Amino acid sequence: MPPQNSGYAEALETSQKANITPGLELSKRIRAMSRGQLFDHISALVDRIYGEPLKPLQMQTVINLVHRQHTFVLAGTGFGKTRIAEVYWHLFPASKKPVILVLNPLDTLGDNQVAEKKAAKIKAVNLTKMNMTVKIEKEVIQGKYGFVYLSPEVLLNNAMFRRAFFDKQFQSKLVLSVVDEAHMIYIWGLVASGLGKKITSHVKLQDRGVFRPSYGDLGARLLAAHGVPILLLSATCRPIAIDKILASLRILPEDMTIIRGELTRPEIRLIRVPMQSSLGSCNDLKRVFGPRTMIPDDQIPATLIYSPTRNLTWQALKAINESREIRGGHHDPASPFARRFHSTTGDLDKFDIIEGFEQSNFPVVSCTMALGLGQNWKRVQRVVHLGRGDPSSICQMIGRCGRGDDNPGLGIMFVEKNRRTGKNKISDFPNHRAFENGYIPSDDDRMDALAITPVCLRVAFALDNMLGYIPLSNDDPNVISEKNREANNGFARCLCSNCEPESAEDLVLGLKYLSIANFKPNIVNPELDFLLPVLPLPPKLTQPRSCINKKTGSAPLDGELENLAVELVKWFAGYYKENISPSHAEFKPGERFRLFDARRMALAHHNNLSADLLEKAIGGESIDGQMDFLQSRIDEYVKTERFLDYLSKINEAREQGGAKKSQRRPKNRQRWQGGLRKPFRKN
Numbered sequence: 001m002p003p004q005n006s007g008y009a010e011a012l013e014t015s016q017k018a019n020i021t022p023g024l025e026l027s028k029r030i031r032a033m034s035r036g037q038l039f040d041h042i043s044a045l046v047d048r049i050y051g052e053p054l055k056p057l058q059m060q061t062v063i064n065l066v067h068r069q070h071t072f073v074l075a076g077t078g079f080g081k082t083r084i085a086e087v088y089w090h091l092f093p094a095s096k097k098p099v100i101l102v103l104n105p106l107d108t109l110g111d112n113q114v115a116e117k118k119a120a121k122i123k124a125v126n127l128t129k130m131n132m133t134v135k136i137e138k139e140v141i142q143g144k145y146g147f148v149y150l151s152p153e154v155l156l157n158n159a160m161f162r163r164a165f166f167d168k169q170f171q172s173k174l175v176l177s178v179v180d181e182a183h184m185i186y187i188w189g190l191v192a193s194g195l196g197k198k199i200t201s202h203v204k205l206q207d208r209g210v211f212r213p214s215y216g217d218l219g220a221r222l223l224a225a226h227g228v229p230i231l232l233l234s235a236t237c238r239p240i241a242i243d244k245i246l247a248s249l250r251i252l253p254e255d256m257t258i259i260r261g262e263l264t265r266p267e268i269r270l271i272r273v274p275m276q277s278s279l280g281s282c283n284d285l286k287r288v289f290g291p292r293t294m295i296p297d298d299q300i301p302a303t304l305i306y307s308p309t310r311n312l313t314w315q316a317l318k319a320i321n322e323s324r325e326i327r328g329g330h331h332d333p334a335s336p337f338a339r340r341f342h343s344t345t346g347d348l349d350k351f352d353i354i355e356g357f358e359q360s361n362f363p364v365v366s367c368t369m370a371l372g373l374g375q376n377w378k379r380v381q382r383v384v385h386l387g388r389g390d391p392s393s394i395c396q397m398i399g400r401c402g403r404g405d406d407n408p409g410l411g412i413m414f415v416e417k418n419r420r421t422g423k424n425k426i427s428d429f430p431n432h433r434a435f436e437n438g439y440i441p442s443d444d445d446r447m448d449a450l451a452i453t454p455v456c457l458r459v460a461f462a463l464d465n466m467l468g469y470i471p472l473s474n475d476d477p478n479v480i481s482e483k484n485r486e487a488n489n490g491f492a493r494c495l496c497s498n499c500e501p502e503s504a505e506d507l508v509l510g511l512k513y514l515s516i517a518n519f520k521p522n523i524v525n526p527e528l529d530f531l532l533p534v535l536p537l538p539p540k541l542t543q544p545r546s547c548i549n550k551k552t553g554s555a556p557l558d559g560e561l562e563n564l565a566v567e568l569v570k571w572f573a574g575y576y577k578e579n580i581s582p583s584h585a586e587f588k589p590g591e592r593f594r595l596f597d598a599r600r601m602a603l604a605h606h607n608n609l610s611a612d613l614l615e616k617a618i619g620g621e622s623i624d625g626q627m628d629f630l631q632s633r634i635d636e637y638v639k640t641e642r643f644l645d646y647l648s649k650i651n652e653a654r655e656q657g658g659a660k661k662s663q664r665r666p667k668n669r670q671r672w673q674g675g676l677r678k679p680f681r682k683n
Contacts (some may be wrong), residue, residue, distance in 0.1 A: 024096055024173055026066060038063050045090055054087065055080065057261045062087050064257055065176065065229050072182070072232040072242070074465075075261030077399025081233040082113065082376070085178050086120065089146055097143030098175045103155060103218070105184040110149030112354065112375045122146045127154050127161060130347075137164050143173040155221055166224070177222050182232035183392060185218065185248055186241040219249035232256075235263065235399060236392040238468035240440065263465045264486070268402040268409040269523050270457040270496040271504050275414050279387045282307070282316040284414045286323035288384060290512030293325070297337045299515040300363040301381040301410075306397045308387050310342040310368055316386065317366040323512075327612075338364035341371045369397060378404035381519055384412045388419060390443060391450045391464045408523045412511075415451040423448040432476035441469045455479055457496040459486075492524075500526055548609075548617050553599040560646035561602050564637055568598035571633050572626070579623060592622040605634055 025031070033041060042062055046054050054062070057073070058080060064071045065088045073081055085100050092098035104110045110126030117124035124147035125136065137160050140148060154161050164170055179185065222230055232245070246253055277283035285305065305320070307313045314330070317340050321329030329335055339353045339362055357365055358379065365371060380401040385394055394413065402409025418424045422444065429449060430439055441449070449470035453460050459482045460470050471479045486494075497504035503526040510528050522528050556562045573589035597618040604617040615627050637643060 024092065024098055024175055026091055027093075030066065030091065035063055038066060042087065042091070046087060049090060050083075054083070055261075057259055058084055058087070061231070061259055062091075064259075065231065066091065068227065068229045070230045070232075070251060070256045072234075072256050072258045073261065074234055074237055074258065074263065076263045076265050077235045077396065077403075079235070079261055081235075082116070082180075084233075085147070085176060085231065086117075086122070088176055089122070092175060097173050098146065099140075099143050099170070099173045100147050100176045100178060101174060102147055102149045102178040102180055103222075104149055104151055105181050110151070111351070113147075113149055116376070117147050124149065126150070127158075129154060129158060132158055132160050134160070137161070140164050141167050141170045143170075152218060156217060165221075171225055174225050174228050176231060177225065177228055178231045178233065179218075179222075180233050182234040182245060183237045183241055185245045186237075219251065223250060236395045236465055238392065238465065240468055241392075264458060264462045264491070265399060265402060265409075266458065266486070266491040266494075267407070268398060268411050270398070270411045270413070270461075271507060272413045272415060272451075272457060272497045273508055274417050275387075279308075279416060280312070280315065282312060282319040282386065285316055285319045285384065285386070287508065288412070288511045289320050289323045291323075291325045292337075294512070295515050297363060298360075299517070300337070301514060301516055301519045302357075302360075302377075302379045303364045303382040303384060304371065304380055304397070304400055305364065305366045305384045306386065307366065307368060308389060310344065312386065313340050313342055313366045313368060320364065320366070336362050338362060338366060341365050341367040343368065343370040369393060375400070376403065378407060380409070381407070381516075382410045382412070384414070386414050388415050388422075388447050388451050391446050391461065391470060394450070395461050395465070408520055410519075410523050413450075419448060419451075424452065426452060426454075426472050429472055432471060432473045432478075435467075435469055435478075446470050454498055456483070456494050456499050458494050459483060495524075495526055503527065506532070548600060548604055548613075552603060553596040557599050557603060559649075560643050561606060562599070564602045564634070564643070565595060565598035567637060568601060568630060568633070569593065569595050572598075572630065575626070575629050576623065579625075593618070593626070601630065602634075605638075 030038070030041065039059060042059060043053060046052075057075060061071055061073055061084050065084075073084065075081060085102070089098055089100055102110070102113070104113070110128075114124045114126045123145050125140070125145040127136070127140070127148060127150040132154065139145065140161075141164050150161065155165075230249070230251070237245070242258070243253075246256055273284070273287075275284050288303075289300070305313075305316050307316050317338055318330040320338055321335075324337060326335075326337060329337060333339075333349075339356070341350065341353050345353070353365065354371075356362060358377070360379065377400060380403070383398045383401045385397055398409075398411035398413075401411065423429060429441075429445065435441075446464065446469065449472055450460065450464075453470055453472050455471045455474055455476070456479075459479055462482055463478055464470050467478060473479070494500075495503060506528055507522065509532055510522065510530070513530065513532070514522060518529065522530075557565060569590070572593040576585075576589040576592060600617045601614060604614050609617070611627070611631070614631070615621065621627055
């Protein structure tokens, strides 16, 4: 064992000495260019390949990488951060087989980016513990793949990749190391230190990646490739998180160039909605979707519904199918309305769901944070988040919508009114001057502050990203400064629920009436372009406990109800024979639907029970379409003259009974006149 350890240490030391300068460098002509010449050269390259120019900050980052400077890019979601590494890769001759290593927090994120690279005609591979074979290892070492995507688990703990990473041939082709979604390094640091168990906002989001304490060793592994610049990309990173990330990667602040882009997304309208139901029921989602008869599935705006846990994605799927009046829709894996996605979803299902959503096969995905991280979907128009959560993570999730030109988005945050052991009032927090005096809010404080702050939500997210706290007062100097900055930059008027509460309230009432056709005008304008229908009050359904019990159906029913039950048995027998031929029928119709069942169904319908309870009363359907058929026949029967006469006789009997009771009341009142009650005595 000792000789092996010493041999590995010698190999590592030899690799580091050999790579003090990278094996693959840009041509001397490019390295000798000034920044102005590099700008012209890169612009011509980009115009030839992509046909659209780089943004100024993208160009600045590429030039920094040419000069081999470690760079941290902070820019809003949808900025185009992934384009930076592609342009840098194109600066190298393809014959030299340059390799860019990209670290992703989730395996599914790498799959999506591999597909994007293939569309750009760049060979790429996503390395996981399942596909890391000897063949793939050799191809990676030989530089067959221009982009190599992998998770921290593979980078640190996979023996085959460790062998490939320290191979001289691979190191000679490595030109850049990229950490996508770099804010995740801060989260991994919380886990490694044990603080993650004590932070509620961390526990609330279940699928932010697979965590291992060894992830704190990322810096040592990435810096093993001497002379290769490191590119960090993130859309949400507070100052304290940046400091912790650089410390984890063992990079001094003076050695890291930080490029700050615009983090605010004015094209996204933010609506915060206090929850009326419990988080576990997900019933608040029923305010977002209406019945399928109102808007067909293919006209629903593309929506991502983020739940804090994997279990809640199932309950959310059930709730929205109930609101669409799709019976059992949450059990349909090929639903044209909504599907489910989280980190432990099967690999084939993940592929089918992502591909189906991109191809508009269905409009809604109930998911955890495992979906959408780093993906560039221009189709998403609306994002819904359930429950309180970490502001940085919520900002990431809401940023999935509103991408592309002239494509406004809507971010809806359903938040609990109260959190047990949390801060639920502004008075629970220190005033805004405390931050100036060095107060650093905890992650849980930021989570609670976002749920109750009266400050513009767009400003609140911006200050959280820049300064690391959620403001709670409009008198905060930082709030005033940020509002002035937005005005000077020509940002559109904010229509968030704090800036325009009445408009936001109308929008919430109209959510279930939004379709692809009318989505945009109703998002960018404070007033709806349609009148909200006045919905009738829901009927009060009487569901007495004694209506249906185990013995119900054993004895004949009263009057026409018994006749209805007899007719139901006859109708079902005819329907059964039409759908199943006698030669293939294993059971007789009377065995599938007995008079006992028919009596229960007739009584349940007479007591106005719902369709679900009606089906439950007879033990479920025995053949497809049974409930719809019997329900239609019942609706016809209750309109017949003899059944209406039966109902009128019942009403007359009730009225006569009520009259007799009213005649007794005066006698009772006279008995108590005089103000004193006389005791009853037996004769």
